[in-house]
Amino acid sequence: SLTDKLQKAFRHLSSRGKIGPKDVRDGLKEVRLALLEADVSYQVVKDFIREVQDEALGEKVLSGLNPTQQIVGIVHRKLVHLLGDAAVPIKLAAKPPTIIIMAGLQGSGKTTTAGKLARYLTRQGHRVLLVAADVYRPAAIEQLRQVGAQVEVEVFTVPDQSPVEIARASVKHAQAKGYDVVIIDTAGRLQIDQQMMQEVQEIERSFDHTETLLVIDAMTGQDAVNVAEEFGRKLKLDGLILTKLDGDARGGAALSARAVTGVPIKFMGVGEKLDGLEVFHPDRLAQRILG
Amino acid sequence: LRGRSIIDDDLLEDLEEALIQADVSVGLAVKLTQELAERAEREHVTDPEALADLLRKRVMRMLSQWDTTLHTGTTAPTTFLVLGVNGVGKTTSIAKIAHWYHSAGNKVMMVAADTFRAAAIDQLQVWAERVGCDLVRQQPNADPAAVAFDALQAAKTRGTQLVIIDTAGRLHTKVNLMEELRKINRVVERELGRPADERLLIMDATTGQNGLNQARQFHEAVGVTGIMLTKLDSTAKGGIVLTIADELGIPIKLVGVGEKLHDLQLFSAQEFANSLF
Numbered sequence: 375s376l377t378d379k380l381q382k383a384f385r386h387l388s389s390r391g392k393i394g395p396k397d398v399r400d401g402l403k404e405v406r407l408a409l410l411e412a413d414v415s416y417q418v419v420k421d422f423i424r425e426v427q428d429e430a431l432g433e434k435v436l437s438g439l440n441p442t443q444q445i446v447g448i449v450h451r452k453l454v455h456l457l458g459d460a461a462v463p464i465k466l467a468a469k470p471p472t473i474i475i476m477a478g479l480q481g482s483g484k485t486t487t488a489g490k491l492a493r494y495l496t497r498q499g500h501r502v503l504l505v506a507a508d509v510y511r512p513a514a515i516e517q518l519r520q521v522g523a524q525v526e527v528e529v530f531t532v533p534d535q536s537p538v539e540i541a542r543a544s545v546k547h548a549q550a551k552g553y554d555v556v557i558i559d560t561a562g563r564l565q566i567d568q569q570m571m572q573e574v575q576e577i578e579r580s581f582d583h584t585e586t587l588l589v590i591d592a593m594t595g596q597d598a599v600n601v602a603e604e605f606g607r608k609l610k611l612d613g614l615i616l617t618k619l620d621g622d623a624r625g626g627a628a629l630s631a632r633a634v635t636g637v638p639i640k641f642m643g644v645g646e647k648l649d650g651l652e653v654f655h656p657d658r659l660a661q662r663i664l665g
Numbered sequence: 666l667r668g669r670s671i672i673d674d675d676l677l678e679d680l681e682e683a684l685i686q687a688d689v690s691v692g693l694a695v696k697l698t699q700e701l702a703e704r705a706e707r708e709h710v711t712d713p714e715a716l717a718d719l720l721r722k723r724v725m726r727m728l729s730q731w732d733t734t735l736h737t738g739t740t741a742p743t744t745f746l747v748l749g750v751n752g753v754g755k756t757t758s759i760a761k762i763a764h765w766y767h768s769a770g771n772k773v774m775m776v777a778a779d780t781f782r783a784a785a786i787d788q789l790q791v792w793a794e795r796v797g798c799d800l801v802r803q804q805p806n807a808d809p810a811a812v813a814f815d816a817l818q819a820a821k822t823r824g825t826q827l828v829i830i831d832t833a834g835r836l837h838t839k840v841n842l843m844e845e846l847r848k849i850n851r852v853v854e855r856e857l858g859r860p861a862d863e864r865l866l867i868m869d870a871t872t873g874q875n876g877l878n879q880a881r882q883f884h885e886a887v888g889v890t891g892i893m894l895t896k897l898d899s900t901a902k903g904g905i906v907l908t909i910a911d912e913l914g915i916p917i918k919l920v921g922v923g924e925k926l927h928d929l930q931l932f933s934a935q936e937f938a939n940s941l942f
């Protein structure tokens with residue numbers, strides 16, 4: 375663990391008892407290594423370490439009794455703060471329906487998470503409509519249909535229409551039938567695919583208010599910063615969802631995405647089944663990232 | 666260790682940073698740049714471009730040490746077992762590989778042994794129709810090993826030359842799912858009279874350090890014969906495969922560069938090294 379590594383780094387100090395600025399800087403090298411190994415983006419790590427260093431070099435640590443604990447404490451606290459101290463919920467629209475858009479790279483878990491979210495919001499008393507707006511992937515519509523059936527939520531589909539048309543029609547349908555939440559599942563797309571980014575932009579701009587969620591795979595590496603940045607520029611992101619946290623990926627991509635977009639992490643995907651959704655816990659994610 | 670007389674420290678740091686940003690593990694990035702610094706010192710190389718080039722050549726050598734051809738079985742059918750974690754591109758990659766062999770005139774069969782995920786069988790069905798090849802499937806929630814078994818029996822009867830088995834995405838940390846994969850592998854081996862000709866691990870190029878854990882666990886479970894690195898058409902570099910090469914020696918054989926049937930390439934160490942940084 376990070377604590378073990380820092381203890382080892384500071385072991386030679388036990389004879390002298392007091393630590394100096396150089397020792398703190400050496401200790402932070404261990405923190406930097408831990409964050410990079412956890413897939414936090416290079417630049418985000420650099421900025422983070424500099425912030426921690428400013429505080430760690432302060433009077434309290436240098437004259438403190440247990441430098442390891444103090445530094446780990448500062449790192450943990452700053453990490454929790456950077457991740458977003460507390461959970462932020464889905465922002466419900468003042469005038470229903472709330473329109474949620476699932477966006478992200480191919481295979482990140484959008485369709486499955488759409489189902490999980492539908493189940494979660496249904497249990498909170500909402501009338502949810504799932505919308506199959508991925509017209510590209512083979513059997514994507516069928517996948518969402520089956521997911522919807524599993525969570526007993528209606529799935530809206532229209533044959534032979536563009537994703538933008540499907541999205542617009544779905545909201546009209548929701549308004550007519552009294553659904554107060556619409557969850558639009560979209561196709562996976564690369565942030566560098568101009569046409570596809572334009573498409574999801576157009577879906578978002580079709581409505582006055584949307585809750586746009588970027589779905590990110592917890593095993594994403596350094597590229598998280600590129601993906602989050604571009605999705606954040608092209609869309610009005612309202613939240614991030616980190617999926618596949620039931621594995622052993624450290625999840626540093628969450629820190630990168632959060633740092634670069636300033637958008638709150640709202641949920642964590644923790645399983646393949648549709649009950650595998652948890653509200654974001656900054657403390658648990660911070661511990662995991664630090665290993 | 667830094668403060669070299671003729672090599673610019675900043676330059677070395679930039680190269681190390683470039684490797685890390687490409688998802689090469691920190692330990693390996695440090696090792697490669699230190700090695701580079703020593704070599705540059707010995708050979709009096711100071712030009713930044715020349716240094717970068719030396720590093721690329723080093724990367725290329727690390728990835729050229731193995732045979733990247735896909736194995737053919739001694740008797741028909743040649744059988745590929747496809748595995749990997751969730752969402753990396755297994756099903757799509759199988760379609761691409763099937764298309765490649767089918768276009769070359771081979772009798773190909775896809776096997777829908779992902780009997781768990783919603784519409785997984787439907788997805789492979791669509792691909793089989795597009796490729797124009799055979800598909801063996803059973804009902805959802807059937808035992809995947811049983812589907813594989815039936816498929817191999819059918820393949821022998823039909824004179825199928827290549828069988829490609831799709832399996833459900835599974836996190837390598839899930840003991841029961843890894844045991845299920847081992848069972849599928851054992852059933853295939855028993856039915857073929859030899860291990861599956863390729864146990865192909867599909868990995869997503871956007872994956873970071875977790876990719877090493879994946880490769881290790883899957884390799885331990887079934888003995889991975891090759892890796893296909895997908896989504897290299899993204900901005901991700903897939904540098905984790907360099908660490909995998911260094912630590913596990915598993916060959917990268919194929920690359921996925923898009924969502925269409927023709928978006929399949931043989932792995933090229935040179936091309937990979939040149940796009941890494």
Ligand SMILES: Nc1nc2c(ncn2[C@@H]2O[C@H](COP(=O)(O)OP(=O)(O)OP(=O)(O)O)[C@@H](O)[C@H]2O)c(=O)[nH]1
Nearest residue numbers: 480481482483484485486562618643644645751752
């Ligand atoms: N273990 C685990 N698997 C997950 C989780 N979320 C999604 N998955 C799996 O990840 C794979 C991809 O999920 P999808 O929902 O199809 O992903 P997607 O983003 O809709 O994919 P595209 O539409 O192709 O872009 C599936 O096998 C899911 O079951 C999670 O939290 N944990």
Ligand SMILES: Nc1nc2c(ncn2[C@@H]2O[C@H](COP(=O)(O)OP(=O)(O)OP(=O)(O)O)[C@@H](O)[C@H]2O)c(=O)[nH]1
Nearest residue numbers: 480481751752753754755756757834896921922923
């Ligand atoms: N851009 C790009 N997308 C890809 C590539 N390979 C696969 N995909 C996409 O990645 C997503 C997931 O592909 P699948 O083939 O369903 O992945 P899988 O591993 O079978 O997923 P599970 O069975 O759910 O574990 C789909 O949207 C594919 O179109 C690739 O090389 N490039």
Ligand SMILES: [Mg+2]
Nearest residue numbers: 484485508514
């Ligand atoms: Mg989907």
Ligand SMILES: [Mg+2]
Nearest residue numbers: 755756779785
């Ligand atoms: Mg699949």
